[in-house]
Amino acid sequence: NAGVTQTPKFQVLKTGQSMTLQCAQDMNHEYMSWYRQDPGMGLRLIHYSVGAGITDQGEVPNGYNVSRSTTEDFPLRLLSAAPSQTSVYFCASRRTVYDYGYTFGSGTRLTVV
Amino acid sequence: SQQGEEDPQALSIQEGENATMNCSYKTSINNLQWYRQNSGRGLVHLILIRSNEREKHSGRLRVTLDTSKKSSSLLITASRAADTASYFCATDAVYQGGSEKLVFGKGTKLTVNP
Numbered sequence: 001n002a003g004v005t006q007t008p009k010f011q012v013l014k015t016g017q018s019m020t021l022q023c024a025q026d027m028n029h030e031y032m033s034w035y036r037q038d039p040g041m042g043l044r045l046i047h048y049s050v051g052a053g054i055t056d057q058g059e060v061p062n063g064y065n066v067s068r069s070t071t072e073d074f075p076l077r078l079l080s081a082a083p084s085q086t087s088v089y090f091c092a093s094r095r096t097v098y099d100y101g102y103t104f105g106s107g108t109r110l111t112v113v
Numbered sequence: 114s115q116q117g118e119e120d121p122q123a124l125s126i127q128e129g130e131n132a133t134m135n136c137s138y139k140t141s142i143n144n145l146q147w148y149r150q151n152s153g154r155g156l157v158h159l160i161l162i163r164s165n166e167r168e169k170h171s172g173r174l175r176v177t178l179d180t181s182k183k184s185s186s187l188l189i190t191a192s193r194a195a196d197t198a199s200y201f202c203a204t205d206a207v208y209q210g211g212s213e214k215l216v217f218g219k220g221t222k223l224t225v226n227p
Contacts, residue, residue, distance in 0.1 A: 033214075033215065035217070040219065041219065042201065042217050042218055042219035042220055043156075043201070043217040044217075045214055045215070045216065048214060058214060059216075090155060090156065092156075092215075100161070101146050101148070101158030101159075101160075101161050102146075102148075102156075102158060102203075102215060103158070104148075104155040104156040104157070104158075105155055106154065106155045107154075107155050
């Protein structure tokens with residue numbers, strides 16, 4: 001039982017490049033979310049999904065795309081990287097019912113130069 | 114915009130002392146959760162309190178919730194150096210239409226000095 005696995009752990013991109021941050025969970029959780037964490041800003045929700053085939057925007061969705069073709073995977077795509085997207089990205093998942101907390105991945109530290 | 118706001122932003126105490134962190138939020142919630150983040154690591158879920166509960170305990174952690182004041186507090190008793198971390202409150206808010214999003218505050222940075 002690996003929990004929530006994020007890859008890569010570190011990435012440097014040039015402005016304008018695209019990439020996909022991978023997130024996979026093996027707990028059969030329905031809910032999955034992507035957050036970004038910036039100094040002094042806490043965690044901000046980018047996109048979330050309440051089940052396979054269902055996604056919705058969070059607080060800061062611009063410049064990012066997601067899809068949820070399976071319960072296990074929830075990749076985050078950066079379409080055209082910008083320096084403002086330099087951040088630490090966390091994927092999280094939880095069971096459907098309200099009374100459970102989220103399990104977080106260990107994060108991807110992304111630098112856009 | 115942030116739903117929860119933690120107070121204080123930073124807290125420094127001696128080992129063995131109690132640490133209290135507060136969280137205020139803005140809208141109706143299903144539950145409120147507290148997370149810990151050690152430096153450079155992911156967040157770890159500590160405790161969840163439902164909107165119809167007033168107090169909850171887990172080991173050295175005690176959480177209270179006052180929905181009339183839209184506030185919560187996290188008390189860590191007999192703190193240890195290993196408790197040094199950032200602590201975040203997060204609200205599982207109920208929005209119009211029934212959609213849900215976990216919304217985090219900016220965190221309290223706790224330092225426990227040996």
